[in-house]
Amino acid sequence: GENVGLHLPTLSVQEGDNSIINCAYSNSASDYFIWYKQESGKGPQFIIDIRSNMDKRQGQRVTVLLNKTVKHLSLQIAATQPGDSAVYFCAEGSLAGANNLFFGTGTRLTVIP
Amino acid sequence: EAQVTQNPRYLITVTGKKLTVTCSQNMNHEYMSWYRQDPGLGLRQIYYSMNVEVTDKGDVPEGYKVSRKEKRNFPLILESPSPNQTSLYFCASSLTGAQGRAFFGQGTRLTVV
Numbered sequence: 001g002e003n004v005g006l007h008l009p010t011l012s013v014q015e016g017d018n019s020i021i022n023c024a025y026s027n028s029a030s031d032y033f034i035w036y037k038q039e040s041g042k043g044p045q046f047i048i049d050i051r052s053n054m055d056k057r058q059g060q061r062v063t064v065l066l067n068k069t070v071k072h073l074s075l076q077i078a079a080t081q082p083g084d085s086a087v088y089f090c091a092e093g094s095l096a097g098a099n100n101l102f103f104g105t106g107t108r109l110t111v112i113p
Numbered sequence: 114e115a116q117v118t119q120n121p122r123y124l125i126t127v128t129g130k131k132l133t134v135t136c137s138q139n140m141n142h143e144y145m146s147w148y149r150q151d152p153g154l155g156l157r158q159i160y161y162s163m164n165v166e167v168t169d170k171g172d173v174p175e176g177y178k179v180s181r182k183e184k185r186n187f188p189l190i191l192e193s194p195s196p197n198q199t200s201l202y203f204c205a206s207s208l209t210g211a212q213g214r215a216f217f218g219q220g221t222r223l224t225v226v
Contacts, residue, residue: 032212043117043203043217044156089155093211099144099163100171101211103156 012110019077021107023090028071030092034101035064035075039086047075047088051095077109085111115140119204119218126194126225134189134221136204144207145187146171146215147179149200156203161211162187194225
């Protein structure tokens with residue numbers, strides 16, 4: 001599979017602070033990236049996605065940044081809340097190629113009240 | 114309510130005893146897929162289906178079979194389970210493909226002894 005990894009396996013932040021979760025990918029041909037959140041005992045939930053023709057995309061309290069030069073993307077969560085505590089996965093894929101995704105190993109985010 | 118339903122949620126079986134994990138979605142999605150989740154390895158795709166009677170291998174298809182006879186159902190079949198297939202399994206569906214928001218089931222925890 002693809003080498004989609006994360007710089008930090010765990011991240012702890014104070015409630016109200018901003019969180020940044022990083023992800024590195026190795027396949028320069030990947031042109032589609034997506035972030036999922038997985039709470040304990042549940043299936044992953046879609047957060048946000050981005051195509052390679054964009055550098056930044058914003059959602060509600062979340063922003064994804066894509067740096068194709070260094071094959072890196074990040075997920076920024078503003079004003080982190082206790083409900084944001086979860087494991088976050090990035091995944092990469094190709095819009096034109098096989099219709100599958102390659103997931104990273106995940107980062108566990110813990111929000112300290 | 115839009116959902117992906119997997120059954121069973123938990124299963125303990127013995128090596129070699131055929132089993133099926135069912136997956137059903139009520140959103141009329143064309144794309145469905147199966148993943149396994151193992152500690153330290155993240156989510157790995159087993160099989161996916163673009164539509165009825167159209168299935169394809171993902172990253173780790175060995176030891177698994179799938180079928181897509183109806184749009185809403187995508188069962189995962191283990192003809193002869195082995196202990197290395199002990200894992201947490203997720204079914205997912207999305208409207209058009211892997212490159213889009215996917216809805217995941219609650220997961221099936223399988224133990225093969």
